[in-house]
Amino acid sequence: MKNLIYAISSGLLLALAWPTYGFPILLFFAFVPLLYAEFKVRNSEKKFIKWKVFGLAYLSFFLWNLITTYWIYYSTAFGGAFAILVNSLLMALVFMLYHIVAKRTGFSAASAFLISIWMVFEKLHLAWEFSWPWLNLGNAFSEFQNWVQWYEYTGTFGGTLWVWLGNIAVFKAVLLYKEFKDKSLIYRGIFKLSLLVLIPIGVSYLLLSQVEEKGETMEVVILQPNINPYTEKYNTTDTRIGELLLKLSEEKVSESTQLIVAPETVFADGTILSNFEQSEAAFFSRQLINKYPQANFLSGISFYERFNDPAKVREQSNQIGPMDWYDDYNSAFLMNAEDIPQLYHKSKLVVGVENFPYQDILKPILGDVMIDLGGTVAMKTTQEDREAFVLNNQSFTGPIICYESVYGEYVTGYVENGADFLSIITNDAWWGNTQGHQQHLSYAKLRAIETRRDVVRSANTGISAFINQKGEVTKSLGYEKQGSIKSDIHLNSEKTFYVEHGDYLARVAQFLALFIFLFAVVKYKRNRPGV
16 A cells, blocks of 8 residues: 555656646655655565556556646547556556666666666657657756756756656665664755755856847747637638738737747648649738738648649558548748748647557557547648748748647757747647646747747747747737737857757667666576576
């Protein structure tokens, strides 16, 4: 019973530490009850040890996932259940690997393996087709961005390392106290944890005091149409949307405005890709530009392209019938008075809603259930490169579409391609007025710190916002409010250490985890009797 209480305690502590409602200091000892439960099972039980450890870990991680990401249910019941159950399973399997190594090695090696394998797991969640990095530990400091200004050097994996070092320090103090019953060991552990927490925070505030808003300034207007995706988005027309955007722009756009930004798929009728320049979206964009010729207009749009040539079929193409296919795109476009339209197609896709992972294996089993979710019934087609749009003042922006903003190293690709600032266009209304849209905005602050780029964020129903290079929200428009906001942003061309080197901590962790695991297995086999 005590082990169950320990497992539940870890799950609750992890959940209570999460943004945007929690306090991340809890993270530095949140795993300790679960670690202690695993230690007790490993050293006292004889039967079904692995299954007991797995059950305890699954309970902890299920509670964490359920409390922090329950809101996925509002978009898709199946997707929400799948994300919570499967992500909890993956986390429990990672913890099982730690248990296997801990049985065969000492405390230091097992601890190093646990930190490394967790970082490997988080890196996997950034790269594979079942990608779901929402609960990567480094994200937890997004509401306390002044604590992690050093993310410009480490990215969020620095936060993951920080969290685990704290937990290992507390866990070691607990084990030493249990063995020697000396309270000074607890005090020593608290002192070490305090240093582990406070020194990085102190370094962060030192960096913060030295951060200056770099680059020339530019006036930007963000539009927030507040279209309900369940009752309005697919029951209106691009003509009405265009008229609404023109109306909203009149509130704030001036002769000094150089960029106007509208949200993801705001033009949702489904425009034929090759006919874009004859579309309603292009027509209203030109009207806006004719009225404000100095301005650029960046917006989201739904494209498709239908064809019957088998040579054009891609892995993400959708088949309608014999010799009849189409590609479906969630895209961004930029128009101004000087250049031809620029296009970018979203490339980090939401599992189930926009992407059917590992179709060859899963489609014979599941049919089309994975893509009949969240308002769409088609696979989205992506592009390889991170496109940087060039404005008519020769500045560059990264057109980040929705879920892409959760991926740190991925976003650096826009900066590598010249982005002086980041433009996030999104539609978070699928999740309702829950923690989902608040967390999504909060994570964007980490991208600003990692790249030292201003962020312009246009959200359909909110929260639209301007974020500066320190990760501070300088101006915002709340959820379910229709309107526009205006602010000056800075254009920074300098690259941070993280932009240049990416998730190097995770890459080091991959080698370390593999080395320790192989060492533990080989050593165990050599020491077994009769082996």
